[in-house]
Amino acid sequence: MTLLPALRGAAADRADAVTVAGGALSSExxxxxxxxxxxxxxxxxxxxxxxxxxxxxxxxxxxxxxAGVPLVPLPPDARECERIRILRQSGATVFLGRNLAGAHRLPMVPVDLRQRSSAHHPEPAPGTDAVILYTGGAGGPPRGVRISRRAIAADLDLLADAWRWSRDDVVVQGTPLFRAYGLVVGLLGALRVGSRFVHLDRKAVGGPIGTMYLALPAQWAQIALNRPWARSLSAARILISADAPLAPAVAERLRLLTSHSPIQAYGTTETLIALTRRADDPTVAGAVGTPLPGVRTRVLDREARPVPADGESVGELSVCGPTLFSGYVEGGQSAAGPWHATGDLATVAADGSHRIIGRRGLDVVRSQGRWVYAGQVEEALLSHPGVRDAAVVGTPHHTLGEQVTAYVVAETGATAQTLIDHVGRYLSASHRPRRVHFVDELPRSALGRIRKSLLVAAG
Incomplete structure (x- = not known):
């Protein structure tokens, strides 16, 4: 099995095979x-x-x-203590690059774009680790996830089939290269399929138009507010969102501006992309699609019973299939289970399409003996035209146990009562926020996840 055929001379030579930060390299x-x-x-x-x-x-x-050496990407915005923890825990023995801040004691190997080699490197065994990626850190310290070459190849081949991805495509993305979506799907996917790859600066306000555009939900929300940029994407073949649920309001605005309904994809660091819809399937609002061929899912309630496929009953999603990780660097749960409990809450409809509600724990508000799912409230808030970002948590209440509390990044003029009433038009009374805090931005981990534990502590 050859993981990246483009690095084995199997791709046509292109002057701009890879473009990053305005610089390009040819295939050769x-x-x-x-x-x-x-x-x-x-x-x-x-x-x-x-x-x-x-x-x-x-x-x-x-x-x-x-070279067949496990790759450990470091989040650029991580605190120094976190970077050192990742280096020690992952077992990294070399650092590639020039300016790694902090006391690390690793030998450094500069990357010189002027150097060339024609040496032969044998293809490593399929079961060896290709990358060690760290989880988002929303619910605790990030964990190192070992992902094999076999799992990556399986996932990319399934996605190429589902999205009709070919070497004629031009992949444009702004997703982080230290996350599975940006590194595995974007970069390694382009090298496996043989398509051109363009990485945008994360502060870009426009960009080149490819045939495939990959972005995070927060990036899609920003693009949807930039009418000229959004309209230019009508020339693309397919728009893809992953790493978190995409707000229906953002998806609808993108559809109106681009004539494309973004394809949502779901996965975790441990599962890679496991669910999506095919490029030619109709859009189901709010759904992330169905499992890829060979991938199985189960959604279990609090008593570990399968929830009915009614599109409403909520349970925890588990995944089984060829895209799963090999294990954690510190040991513990591995893919050999064979099921991996994702910690994400989901519903499943009669047609097999799944909808992600949020994370178990901080995404559940326990009020008067009922469970209120934060993701549903966040989705309603984000459908308001004055809301740019939102997070919902449960905070202590003397009679309810917990109350629904919203933190909102909003346009000037939005009021708490307006947003509470807006949620009430879509959801039951128990979902209406009792408190709304307006903030300039939501706290996020170095890997981009909203740190809800800080919001709970803030009250």
């Missing part, structure tokens, strides 16, 4: 640069690379994968 130069990196790190236990999107970062990451 990319292979030469990547092989030169692989020459220098071959035999290392694991290799760390700073996730700041540059050509050097991409070449370093691909060099590790090409």
């Amino acid at each position: 130069d990319l292979v030469g640069c990547v092989t030169a990196v692989a020459d220098r790190i071959r035999g290392a236990v694991a290799v760390a690379v700073d996730g700041t999107p540059t050509l050097e970062t991409v070449v370093g990451m691909l060099g590790a994968v090409h």
Whole structure:
């Protein structure tokens, strides 16, 4: 099994095979640069690379994968203590790059885009680790997830079929290269299929138009507010959102501006993308689609019983299939279970389409013996035209146990009562926020997840 055929000379030569931060490498130069990196790190236990999107970062990451050395991407915005923890825990023995801040004691190997090599590197065994990715850290310390070459190849082949992805596509993304969506699906996916790859700066207010556009929900919300940029995406073939649920209001605005209904995809670091809809399937509002071929799911209630496929009953989603991880770097649960409990709450409809409600724990408000799912309230809030971002948590209440509390990033002029009434038009009285806090931004982890524990502590 060859994981990345484009690095084995199987792709047509292109002058702009990979474009990052305005710089580009041809197919031939990319292979030469990547092989030169692989020459220098071959035999290392694991290799760390700073996730700041540059050509050097991409070449370093691909060099590790090409050499068969587990790649450990470091979140650029992580606190120094967190970066050091990741380096120690992952077993990284080399750092690829120039300017890693902090006391780390790892030998550093610069990535020089002028260096080329034509050496041969044998394809590693399918079961070996390709990457060690760290989870989002929303519900606790991030965990190192070992993902094999076999799992990555299986996921990318299933996605290529579902999305009709071919070497004629141009993949444009702004998703982080230290997350599974940006690294595995975006970068490695383009190299496996043989399509061109363009990575946008995260502060971009416009960009080149490809045939496939990958973005996070927060990025889609920003694009939906930028009418010229959104309208330019009508030239794309497919728009894809993953890593978190996409607000229906954002999806509808994108449809009106681009004539495309964004495809939602669902996965975790441990499962990779496990659910999505096919490029030619009709859109189901709020749904992330059905399991990929060979992937199985189950949604269990609090008594571990399967919930009915009625599109309303909520349970915890578990996944089983060829895309699952090999295990955690610190040991513990592995994919050999064979089921992985994601910790995400979901519903399943009669046609098999799933809808993600939120995370178990902080995404559940326990009020008067009832469970209120924060994701449903957040979805209602985000459908208001004056709301740019929202998070809902449960905070202590002297008679209810917990009350629904909303933190909202809103346009000037929005009032708490307006938003409470807006939620009431879509959901029951128990879902109406009792408190609404207006904030300039929501606290997020270095990996981009909303840190709801901080919101609960703030009250």
